[in-house]
Amino acid sequence: MSDSVEESIDLKKVYKGSRPIIATFILMGGTIGLLFSIGLSVSFGAADIDFATVWSAVFQFNPNLTTHQIIQDIRLPRVLGAGLVGVCFAVAGSIMQGMTRNPLADSGLLGLNAGAAFMLAICFAFFPGLPYMYIILFSFLGAALSAGIVYGVGSLAKGGLTPMRLVLAGAAVSALLGALSEGIAIYYHIGQDLAFWYAGGVSGTKWEHLKVMSPWIIAAIIGAIMLSKSITLLSLGDEVAIGLGQRTGKIKFFGSVVVLVLAGAAVSVVGAVGFVGLIVPHLTRFLVGNDYRWIIPCSAILGSLLVILADFAARMINPPYETPIGALIALIGVPFFLYLARKGGKEL
Amino acid sequence: MSVLTVDHIAVGYSNTVIIEELSAAIPEKKITTIIGPNGCGKSTLLKAVARILKTQKGAIFLDGRAIQQVSTKEIAKKLAILPQSAEAPPGLTIFELVSYGRFPHQRGFGTLKKEDLKHIHWAIEVTGLGELRDRPVEALSGGQRQRVWIAMALAQDTEILILDEPTTYLDLAHQLDILLLLKKLNEEEGKTIVMVLHDLNHASRFSHYMIAMKDGEIITEGEPKKVMKSENLKAVFDINAILMTCPFSQNPICLSYQLNKETECLLQTVE
Ligand SMILES: Nc1ncnc2c1ncn2[C@@H]1O[C@H](COP(=O)(O)OP(=O)(O)O)[C@@H](O)[C@H]1O
Ligand SMILES: [Mg+2]
Numbered sequence: 125m126s127d128s129v130e131e132s133i134d135l136k137k138v139y140k141g142s143r144p145i146i147a148t149f150i151l152m153g154g155t156i157g158l159l160f161s162i163g164l165s166v167s168f169g170a171a172d173i174d175f176a177t178v179w180s181a182v183f184q185f186n187p188n189l190t191t192h193q194i195i196q197d198i199r200l201p202r203v204l205g206a207g208l209v210g211v212c213f214a215v216a217g218s219i220m221q222g223m224t225r226n227p228l229a230d231s232g233l234l235g236l237n238a239g240a241a242f243m244l245a246i247c248f249a250f251f252p253g254l255p256y257m258y259i260i261l262f263s264f265l266g267a268a269l270s271a272g273i274v275y276g277v278g279s280l281a282k283g284g285l286t287p288m289r290l291v292l293a294g295a296a297v298s299a300l301l302g303a304l305s306e307g308i309a310i311y312y313h314i315g316q317d318l319a320f321w322y323a324g325g326v327s328g329t330k331w332e333h334l335k336v337m338s339p340w341i342i343a344a345i346i347g348a349i350m351l352s353k354s355i356t357l358l359s360l361g362d363e364v365a366i367g368l369g370q371r372t373g374k375i376k377f378f379g380s381v382v383v384l385v386l387a388g389a390a391v392s393v394v395g396a397v398g399f400v401g402l403i404v405p406h407l408t409r410f411l412v413g414n415d416y417r418w419i420i421p422c423s424a425i426l427g428s429l430l431v432i433l434a435d436f437a438a439r440m441i442n443p444p445y446e447t448p449i450g451a452l453i454a455l456i457g458v459p460f461f462l463y464l465a466r467k468g469g470k471e472l
Numbered sequence: 473m474s475v476l477t478v479d480h481i482a483v484g485y486s487n488t489v490i491i492e493e494l495s496a497a498i499p500e501k502k503i504t505t506i507i508g509p510n511g512c513g514k515s516t517l518l519k520a521v522a523r524i525l526k527t528q529k530g531a532i533f534l535d536g537r538a539i540q541q542v543s544t545k546e547i548a549k550k551l552a553i554l555p556q557s558a559e560a561p562p563g564l565t566i567f568e569l570v571s572y573g574r575f576p577h578q579r580g581f582g583t584l585k586k587e588d589l590k591h592i593h594w595a596i597e598v599t600g601l602g603e604l605r606d607r608p609v610e611a612l613s614g615g616q617r618q619r620v621w622i623a624m625a626l627a628q629d630t631e632i633l634i635l636d637e638p639t640t641y642l643d644l645a646h647q648l649d650i651l652l653l654l655k656k657l658n659e660e661e662g663k664t665i666v667m668v669l670h671d672l673n674h675a676s677r678f679s680h681y682m683i684a685m686k687d688g689e690i691i692t693e694g695e696p697k698k699v700m701k702s703e704n705l706k707a708v709f710d711i712n713a714i715l716m717t718c719p720f721s722q723n724p725i726c727l728s729y730q731l732n733k734e735t736e737c738l739l740q741t742v743e
Contacts, residue, residue, distance in 0.1 A: 143568075225561065353582045357575060363555040366524045368628070369548025369576035414564045417581065 147418035150411060154425035158207070161429060165203045165436045166195055169443075205329030205393050206435040206449075207428035208341055210400060212390035214427020215348050216383045217401020218408065218419050222355040223379045226287040227406070227464055231267070231387035232398025233291050238298035238305075239270025240391035245305035249312040256392070257336045264388035271384065273297050288465070302396075326394050326435055327446060337389045344385040345424065351379055352416040359414060397450040399457025400427055406464070475500045475664065476521065476551075476632060481530035483520040489528065490516045491688040498632075498681075503658050503665045505675040507699075508685035509709055514668045515556050517685070518636050521666070522553035534632075548576035552625035556636035556668075560609040566620050567605040570595055573627030595626035599653065615646035622653065633657070635667040639674065647671065651678045676700045677721040684708045700724035706732060 167173045173181075173191050180186070181195040213231060220229035231237050243266025247259050278293040309315045354375040357365040365372050390397075408423040431449070438449045476498040484490040490513045498504050498521075506514045519525040521532055523539050531538040539547055552573070560569055573595065574588040584592070596605055599619040604612065609620055618638055625633055638654070639647040655678055657663045669675045675682055675696070682699040684691045686708050692699055700723065705713045713729040730738075 353575075357572060359561045360569075360572065361555070361558060363519070363524050363553070364558055366544065367522055367548065367553040367555065368572060369543075369545035371544055409563060413568065414561045415568065 143413040143415060143418065147412040147415075147422055150408075150422045151425060154422070154429060158425060158429055158432070161432045161436070162203050162207070165206075165432055166199045168436070169194075169199060169439060201329045201331050201334055202326050203432055203435070204334055205326040206432045208334070208337065209326060209390045209394045209397070210404075210428035210431030211345070211424045212341060212386040212427075213397070213400035213431070214404035214408075214423040215345060215420055216386040216390075218405040218416065218423045219348060219351070219355060219379050219383050220401070221405050222359045222416050222419070223376055224287075225359060225361065226290060227467075228287045228291045228402070228461070230398065230400075230402035231383065231390075232298075232396065232400075233294050233402060233461070235270040235274040235294035235297040235301070236267040236384070236387040237391050237396035237398060238301040239268070239273075240264070240266040240388045241396040242266050242270070242301040242305045244392065245308045245314070248314040249308045252314075256333055260336055260340065260389060260392045263392035264384055267384045267388040267391070270297055270301060271380070291465075298396075326431075326449065329393055333393055337393065340385055340389050344382045344389075345420075347378065347382045348386075348420050349417075351375060351382065352420045355379060355416040355420075356414065359416070394431075395450065397453060399453050399461070400431060402464075403453075403457055403460050404430060406460075475535055476666075477533045478517075478521060479531050479533060481520060481527040481532065483516055483525050483527050485525075489688075491520070493530070494688070494690060495530075496683060496690060496693065498664065498666055501658070501662045501664055502680040503654065503678060504667070504681040504683065505679040506666070506668045506683045506685060507670075507672060507675050507708070508691075512685045513688040514685055515636050516688075518553065518634055518666070518668065519555070522551060522634050523547060524553070524555070545576050548628065548630070550630050551632040551634065552628040552630040553634040554621050554625050554636060554638065556640075558621050560617075560620075562608070562610050564609050565606055566596065566601055566609060566612075566623075567592070569609055569620055570601075570623045570627050573624040573629075576628060591627045591629050595623040598626065598657075599623040615642045615649065618642065618646075618650060619653070622650070626657070631662075632664045632666070635665070637668050637670065639669060639671065647674065654678070672700065672705070673718065673725040676723040676725055677718055696723040700726070705729070 163175060163178060167175055167178050171191070171194065173195065177191050178195060181189075181192040182200070185196060186192050216236075217230045220231065220234070221227060240263040243262040244259065247254055247262050251258075274290065274293045274297045277297065278290045281289050354365075354370060357368055357370050358372060358375060358379075362372055387401075404423045404427040405419065408419050408426055412418040412422050430453070434449050434452050438447045438452055441447045478494060478496040478498075480493055480495050482489055482492055494517065506517065508514050516525065520527055523532075523544065527540075531540065533539070534542065534547060534550060571584060571588070571592050574584065574591060575582065577588065578585075596602055599622055601616065601619060601623060604616065609617060612620065622635070622638065625635075633654075635654070639650050642650065651674055654665055654667070658665050676699075677696075679696055681694065682696050683693040684699050684704055691708050692704050700715060702713050702715055705711055705726070710732045711729040712732055712735045713726045715724045716727050717723070718725040
């Protein structure tokens with residue numbers, strides 16, 4: 125850079141970009157919305173409980189009150205589970221879309237969720253009563269297994285891995301693993317145990333689940349945030365990223381590990397719910413731009429908001445019956461998928 | 473004198489070898505242009521030089537050190553590449569894209585420091601994009617978009633700039649625009665530039681050194697006056713070219729050309 129140019133630059137006037145303001149707004153507004161929706165979700169249900177009671181149940185717990193017990197034992201773990209599941213699916217989707225430049229990447233569409241659910245079926249059939257801390261490990265393994273198969277099947281096709289081809293491979297592998305899971309369920313009479321995973325509900329979430337999954341999720345989110353700058357570079361394409369001095373192989377490996385942990389953890393609680401990881405990253409990118417340092421935290425917030433509200437709706441639509449949460453999310457997810465597919469999967 | 477040497481490399485893709493053996497020396501602080509027919513391995517060569525593709529044999533030396541032995545970030549401080557198929561994700565603004573050029577100079581989370589902002593600002597100004605910095609990249613014309621990628625490479629602040637077909641898909645005036653910018657960067661900033669061009673006349677007019685390739689091999693290389701000869705163009709492109717001197721650069725340019733087989737037909741009918 126020649127000195128004359130350098131001198132002429134007034135650094136105060138140098139433009140620095142404007143997105144951080146919007147992103148900060150989403151983080152703050154989203155957190156407030158999140159707290160509000162947690163309150164909402166905890167107070168409404170088969171028995172409506174007012175906010176004051178909710179507050180005292182959380183902060184001045186009295187084990188003799190039924191309402192306090194309902195809140196502490198059922199509703200609170202459930203809503204927190206929903207929130208965590210939303211975080212997992214949304215962040216996993218963001219990382220997948222960024223790393224692969226595939227706008228259709230989502231742990232559901234690419235078969236990871238079905239793989240994790242398949243492993244859960246195996247757990248129930250062959251290791252009944254296995255503690256959740258081991259079940260979640262099987263779930264990670266299942267996600268990794270199906271990711272491997274989908275990637276392998278997709279690569280076999282001539283002309284390489286296009287976004288659409290991966291989704292097709294994901295659908296095929298999901299269908300196969302889903303059928304196998306059901307076969308196992310029927311043969312080993314574990315249909316009851318699996319039922320809520322298939323229906324895809326967070327209603328069975330217990331404190332035990334939260335205690336086991338939280339450290340994994342926290343570690344994965346920290347990893348995701350540490351990788352976020354590198355994921356942005358990868359989203360420019362492998363060649364550009366290498367040219368800028370990025371070790372793409374290393375980033376992709378760690379990114380994949382984070383994705384498998386997140387998808388596996390989420391499925392082990394809620395079952396193979398799809399589309400959260402598809403919708404939320406697109407929405408977030410639309411709002412905050414393409415910088416994954418913002419996309420990852422913002423999509424975490426928006427993802428948990430989406431699943432908490434969907435779970436709330438699932439309970440409120442037709443009480444006392446619960447509408448499957450997976451079906452509710454698919455109601456938004458499927459049209460959105462068709463819209464993206466129509467754009468030719470070219471968007472990223 | 474050369475900072476970049478290619479020493480007996482073999483390079484290709486998973487199961488095909490495209491370049492079986494190739495050596496070249498890129499002259500320092502000069503503009504070098506690679507020409508050759510489609511699919512002859514020009515991009516493959518540039519990708520190998522920029523360590524995007526691993527060499528299967530031989531080595532590439534940057535400042536006397538084999539690039540396999542230098543950390544990729546270190547290389548990124550000396551050498552920037554603009555790949556042929558670079559495409560920005562949607563929604564990215566010019567400022568944002570150009571700012572990624574600073575990655576090799578950043579540590580940790582990558583907040584932009586004073587030094588970074590200086591280089592980004594300069595790169596945007598010198599490529600004439602100052603007014604547009606807030607615009608999303610996908611809303612630009614082809615020529616502007618090409619300049620954004622060049623600006624990103626400039627923000628990288630490297631001695632060597634590698635560009636794969638920087639003028640393809642641009643109209644005549646915009647092609648010249650880019651080439652004049654590169655010429656200016658070479659003359660004023662002393663940048664070493666290596667690029668692929670399809671327009672032989674531009675290559676001849678703007679380069680100090682030309683490399684003509686065919687089927688993964690160098691057919692001939694040297695000053696434009698040496699490379700731009702009708703027998704070379706026949707060997708490389710299978711064309712019969714009529715050459716004359718460019719009134720602007722005094723280098724040879726191709727006035728018109730015919731496919732070799734066309735000429736043979738003509739000769740036969742004459743006979
Ligand atoms: N990613 C790839 N995988 C396999 N073969 C490739 C790939 N990219 C290019 N090739 C092949 O390598 C040869 C040289 O390509 P390239 O270096 O891009 O040529 P060009 O001189 O037009 O830039 C071509 O035959 C092309 O088909
Ligand atoms: Mg090429």
